[in-house]
Every structure is written in C-alpha cells, then in structure tokens.
Amino acid sequence: MEKKNxxxxxxxxxxxxxxxxxxxxxxxxxxxWDGGQLIDDATITMSECAxxxxxxxxxxxxxxxxxxxxxxxxxxRPDMNAQRMYDSAKRIEIPPLPMExxxxxxxxxxxxxxxxxxxxxxxxxxYIRPYIFGISPVIGVQPAENYQYRVFVTPVGPYFKGGxxxxxxxxxxxxxxxxxxxxNIKAGLNYAMSLHAIVEAHKEGFAENIYLDPGTRTKxxxxxxxxxxxxxxxxxxxxxxxxxxxPSITRRSLVYxxxxxxxxxxxxxxxxxxxxxxxxxxxxxxxxxAAVISPIGRINDHGTDINFASxxxxxxxxxxKLRETLVGIQSGEIEAPEGWIHRVL
Numbered sequence: 001m002e003k004k005n006x007x008x009x010x011x012x013x014x015x016x017x018x019x020x021x022x023x024x025x026x027x028x029x030x031x032x033w034d035g036g037q038l039i040d041d042a043t044i045t046m047s048e049c050a051x052x053x054x055x056x057x058x059x060x061x062x063x064x065x066x067x068x069x070x071x072x073x074x075x076x077r078p079d080m081n082a083q084r085m086y087d088s089a090k091r092i093e094i095p096p097l098p099m100e101x102x103x104x105x106x107x108x109x110x111x112x113x114x115x116x117x118x119x120x121x122x123x124x125x126x127y128i129r130p131y132i133f134g135i136s137p138v139i140g141v142q143p144a145e146n147y148q149y150r151v152f153v154t155p156v157g158p159y160f161k162g163g164x165x166x167x168x169x170x171x172x173x174x175x176x177x178x179x180x181x182x183x184n185i186k187a188g189l190n191y192a193m194s195l196h197a198i199v200e201a202h203k204e205g206f207a208e209n210i211y212l213d214p215g216t217r218t219k220x221x222x223x224x225x226x227x228x229x230x231x232x233x234x235x236x237x238x239x240x241x242x243x244x245x246x247p248s249i250t251r252r253s254l255v256y257x258x259x260x261x262x263x264x265x266x267x268x269x270x271x272x273x274x275x276x277x278x279x280x281x282x283x284x285x286x287x288x289x290a291a292v293i294s295p296i297g298r299i300n301d302h303g304t305d306i307n308f309a310s311x312x313x314x315x316x317x318x319x320x321k322l323r324e325t326l327v328g329i330q331s332g333e334i335e336a337p338e339g340w341i342h343r344v345l
C-alpha cells in the first residue's frame with residue numbers, strides 16, 4: 001500500500017479530508033441502527049430544525065490509529081471509547097450505538113484510509129472522530145426522533161513539536177460542569193461551555209484553565225479538555241476523583257501503567273486545591289488523547305503563582321516515564337496488556 005505524499009513530519013493538528021468516512025442512521029420508524037456503510041462524501045445535509053442545531057444533542061469520541069514499529073496499523077483501546085460513547089448517548093437521550101458496531105466502524109474507516117496513516121517514527125498519527133447527533137427536526141424541547149452516527153479520520157502531527165515543554169495555566173472562575181450535570185460524559189455542549197474561558201485564558205497568556213468543583217470550589221476537577229494528574233512528595237501518582245470528571249481513557253491507561261509497569265502507588269481520591277497551594281505535589285500534568293501528557297510547570301491562582309519542583313524547562317521525571325511507557329505501548333515498542341491494541345492491518 002502506497003502512503004499519501006504528505007510532509008508527515010510537519011503536519012499540524014488540523015482537519016484534512018481523507019478518502020472515506022463511515023455513516024449509520026437510526027430511525028424511530030425502525031427502532032434501531034442500520035448496518036452502516038463507508039461513503040466518499042464529506043458533507044452532511046439536514047433540516048434547519050435538526051435537533052443538533054436547536055438543542056445541541058450530540059456526543060463524540062476521539063482516538064487514534066498508529067503505525068507500529070513492525071509496520072502494523074493499530075488502534076488503542078477502541079472498546080473503551082465504545083463504552084464511553086454508549087454511556088454518553090444514554091445520558092442525553094440518544095439511542096446508544098451497539099458497542100460492537102462502534103469498534104467495527106473504527107476498524108473499517110481506518111482500513112479504508114490506511115494510506116493516510118502516518119509512517120512509524122514521524123511522530124504523526126491518524127486522529128479518529130466518531131460522533132452521533134440528532135438529525136430530525138425538533139422545535140419543542142425534546143429528544144430528536146432520528147440520529148446519525150459518523151466517523152471521519154484526519155492525519156495530525158505530534159502535539160508537541162520539539163518536545164513537551166511545561167505549560168502555564170490558571171485557576172478559572174468559571175464552572176466547567178454543574179453538580180449532577182453532564183461533566184462525566186463526552187457531549188459537545190460541555191466543550192461549548194469552555195470556549196469563552198479558554199479564549200480568555202489565551203488572551204491573558206495562559207495555556208489552559210483548571211476548573212474546581214462546581215459545588216464548593218475547593219477541589220481540583222479537570223481542564224477544558226483533559227484530566228489532571230499529580231505526583232506527590234512520596235512519588236505517588238495522585239488522581240483527582242469526582243462524579244463530574246470525564247472518565248479519560250488515557251488517564252485510566254496511565255493509572256495501570258503507573259501501577260503495573262512503573263511500580264508506583266496510585267491514590268485516586270478527592271484532591272483539595274489547598275494541597276496544591278501548600279506544595280504537596282512536585283509534578284503535575286494534563287492527560288488526553290492528543291498529547292498523552294502535557295506537563296504543567298506553573299499555576300496562576302488569581303495572581304499568585306504556584307510553581308512545581310519539576311519547573312518550566314522540561315517534563316518531570318515521573319511524568320516522562322509515564323508518557324514514554326504509554327507511547328511505547330501504543331507504538332508496539334513495549335508489550336501491551338491483553339486487549340489494549342486493536343490491529344487493523
């Protein structure tokens with residue numbers, strides 16, 4: 001198979017149309033999802049009154065396909081994305097897509113776009129975006145009757161060009177999620193709520209916002225698009241817990257890596273921001289699909305800087321080990337736990 005003629009080493013993180021995408025439809029009339037198919041057309045035609053346009057009824061996922069060291073094309077834990085999309089859909093009254101169909105759709109669309117999967121060693125990957133949205137007209141506040149599920153892929157460059165440099169973030173006065181709300185699902189509406197806050201943060205020179213719990217504003221939750229990890233003075237990995245934190249697949253994988261590969265003690269618990277102020281943590285990072293781990297070197301707390309011992313020059317030693325181990329598993333350089341790697345080709 002001949003790869004596309006792209007400058008793989010210099011790709012950005014932006015949308016680029018590829019050859020094929022996957023589409024399936026749910027109709028109230030049939031009461032189920034059809035079998036789905038690969039299509040060429042990247043455009044969507046729908047009513048001006050479609051449920052997604054009126055009441056933001058949509059959920060999505062994000063994962064990647066990689067070329068491994070031995071030349072295979074693989075995906076990382078797509079079954080976990082299938083489960084999370086299933087749970088997200090139920091929460092906002094979207095008929096959930098069967099998890100087996102989700103994994104099959106990922107396999108098919110990656111296989112059909114194999115020429116777009118970046119070669120091993122370039123640092124680039126094939127980003128995969130599955131999503132479901134209400135497509136039938138809705139004018140009263142109620143769920144749509146009909147839905148469409150789609151998957152497109154696009155090649156993207158490494159999140160960090162030239163290495164993962166620590167970032168400077170701020171504590172936000174906005175709430176990312178409501179108590180008992182939708183913070184624990186991957187719905188588009190959650191990300192729309194964060195856009196004003198992130199634009200404002202960027203204007204003020206910060207890379208991201210850290211959100212505290214919406215109930216008491218005393219506990220660390222997550223950022224606009226990533227979970228947060230800490231390493232304490234005893235070299236424990238400390239993972240904030242809350243009912244309104246998105247269950248990140250990268251985070252859950254890093255917890256396993258920390259315990260089983262690196263021998264770390266992992267504490268998954270509520271983390272009070274006062275602990276951060278008091279210097280109880282020496283490393284901090286954001287984790288997600290795009291970068292695996294983005295190190296945080298400094299947090300601005302309403303004008304007061306909190307510096308981590310790992311500093312602003314390079315990623316701390318534990319975050320480095322965590323990131324390198326997980327990337328090694330994804331690329332086939334380190335043996336993966338059973339079921340983590342889905343081979344496409």
